[in-house]
Amino acid sequence: MNPTPTMIREYDRDAPDQKETETAAFALGCFWGPEAQFGAMDGVVRTRVGYAGGTKPDPTYHDLGDHTEVFQVDYDPADLSYADLLAVVFENHDPSHQTRKTQYQNIVFYGSPNQRETVESVLETRELDAKTIETRIERHTQFHLAESYHQKYNLKAEQSLLDPFEEAGYDDERLRESPAAAKLNGYAGGHGLSEENDLGALLKRNSSASV
Ligand code: MHO
Numbered sequence: 001m002n003p004t005p006t007m008i009r010e011y012d013r014d015a016p017d018q019k020e021t022e023t024a025a026f027a028l029g030c031f032w033g034p035e036a037q038f039g040a041m042d043g044v045v046r047t048r049v050g051y052a053g054g055t056k057p058d059p060t061y062h063d064l065g066d067h068t069e070v071f072q073v074d075y076d077p078a079d080l081s082y083a084d085l086l087a088v089v090f091e092n093h094d095p096s097h098q099t100r101k102t103q104y105q106n107i108v109f110y111g112s113p114n115q116r117e118t119v120e121s122v123l124e125t126r127e128l129d130a131k132t133i134e135t136r137i138e139r140h141t142q143f144h145l146a147e148s149y150h151q152k153y154n155l156k157a158e159q160s161l162l163d164p165f166e167e168a169g170y171d172d173e174r175l176r177e178s179p180a181a182a183k184l185n186g187y188a189g190g191h192g193l194s195e196e197n198d199l200g201a202l203l204k205r206n207s208s209a210s211v
Pocket residue numbers: 030031032069150
């Protein structure tokens with residue numbers, strides 16, 4: 001059994017609200033992949049994708065200008081730290097190499113003086129120097145949301161997992177901001193969910209039941 005519309009609504013109702021979470025933004029190539037990967041992590045509550053890092057007003061996927069594909073994660077600092085997220089970011093790309101195309105460049109955006117300090121200390125522990133690595137380290141200013149069809153892209157390719165959201169009456173915005181959708185998008189992208197997560201536990205029961 002997949003999650004029901006009621007399970008989705010309850011999961012979202014019980015998730016930490018936006019006042020309890022902090023936001024981090026990164027660019028690591030095509031944003032579909034990392035939105036799913038980070039969405040599956042315990043402590044990541046919401047995810048969304050968009051464009052940032054450039055100057056062009058109102059970028060769109062087909063008219064990106066100097067912007068880059070970026071994903072945002074809202075995480076619960078009681079469960080996951082910014083340094084934990086950075087550890088995954090630096091395991092996921094090679095900081096001595098940068099992608100030529102601006103659209104797919106690797107960028108760590110810091111959104112506060114605290115995040116900036118954490119970036120510096122994580123780089124130091126990894127014996128990396130912000131001045132010599134290729135990864136761009138920049139302040140997170142404007143974030144332009146990407147088109148709906150790019151949000152939760154992996155989930156949208158799994159109709160059976162998308163069905164309960166449609167049955168629950170979710171529109172594009174609610175799906176984009178849904179904590180359940182962040183988890184199921186990760187699952188659809190091939191990232192296992194922890195069994196400490198209610199949706200992870202449910203899907204695990206399904207897979208063992210069907211063996
Ligand atoms: N057009 C590429 C990348 C999409 S990503 C949102 C593809 O279809 O895989 O840049």
